[in-house]
Amino acid sequence: MNVSQAVAKRMSIRAFLDVPIPKSTIEDILTKAVRAPSGGNVQPWQVHVVTGAPLQAFVADIAIKFRAGKLEPAKFESYPKNLWSPHREYRFENGEALYETLGLKREDKLGRIEQFANNFRFFGAPIAMFFTFDKRFEEAAWSDVGMFMQTIMLLATEAGLATCAQRCWLRFRNSIAEFLGLDENSSVLCGLAMGYADENAPINQLKTERAKLENFTNFIGFE
Ligand SMILES: Cc1cc2nc3c(=O)[nH]c(=O)nc-3n(C[C@H](O)[C@H](O)[C@H](O)COP(=O)(O)O)c2cc1C
Numbered sequence: 001m002n003v004s005q006a007v008a009k010r011m012s013i014r015a016f017l018d019v020p021i022p023k024s025t026i027e028d029i030l031t032k033a034v035r036a037p038s039g040g041n042v043q044p045w046q047v048h049v050v051t052g053a054p055l056q057a058f059v060a061d062i063a064i065k066f067r068a069g070k071l072e073p074a075k076f077e078s079y080p081k082n083l084w085s086p087h088r089e090y091r092f093e094n095g096e097a098l099y100e101t102l103g104l105k106r107e108d109k110l111g112r113i114e115q116f117a118n119n120f121r122f123f124g125a126p127i128a129m130f131f132t133f134d135k136r137f138e139e140a141a142w143s144d145v146g147m148f149m150q151t152i153m154l155l156a157t158e159a160g161l162a163t164c165a166q167r168c169w170l171r172f173r174n175s176i177a178e179f180l181g182l183d184e185n186s187s188v189l190c191g192l193a194m195g196y197a198d199e200n201a202p203i204n205q206l207k208t209e210r211a212k213l214e215n216f217t218n219f220i221g222f223e
């Protein structure tokens with residue numbers, strides 16, 4: 001599989017098979033992924049890989065908190081409240097298309113909450129990753145960690161695995177910090193589910209759209 005094929009094949013998977021992944025597979029992916037670039041090569045990332053009984057215990061604890069409505073306040077909005085065009089349409093179409101795969105209507109609030117709750121089970125994935133960075137790097141680390149994450153997702157694709165990046169975990173960032181035993185300088189940036197895709201799951205049938213080249217590109221100085 002070449003890079004173009006991996007980029008084209010990667011998609012967010014939200015239903016996984018209950019098949020364990022050997023540690024050596026994860027080690028291989030991460031060893032390769034650390035070639036990702038970072039400003040000044042400071043490599044500001046830390047990745048915490050969780051599986052098995054500790055993952056089950058953590059997810060069970062989060063489920064109790066979720067049902068009790070004990071989500072932590074968002075530090076920032078994932079999307080601005082009054083999202084503008086064309087991003088509003090991109091987001092709306094994506095959300096509706098996702099719920100459509102599950103047959104969830106707009107008014108089925110409970111069904112939609114249930115789908116959101118699925119995030120906090122890592123969609124049944126056997127591997128959970130949390131990406132953290134040292135706060136002293138400030139916002140400079142965000143792009144670096146993002147590139148590291150995408151490199152991991154592409155290498156996972158090459159290895160026949162599937163992934164879903166999950167920013168929703170920021171709503172439990174203190175629970176994560178406690179679970180991982182993070183020091184006061186560490187900040188949670190994102191979660192990631194990894195495993196074998198359940199190819200038959202309706203939610204995994206969604207291939208998302210993208211804007212056309214002319215809608216996001218500004219060429220200057222070309223013939
Ligand atoms: C930083 C980041 C955070 C994301 N957080 C979530 C999330 O919390 N839950 C979720 O289901 N998908 C999440 N996604 C997946 C996006 O919804 C998905 O990438 C987007 O709709 C494009 O679809 P594709 O990944 O299938 O190409 C996230 C993606 C990124 C890059």
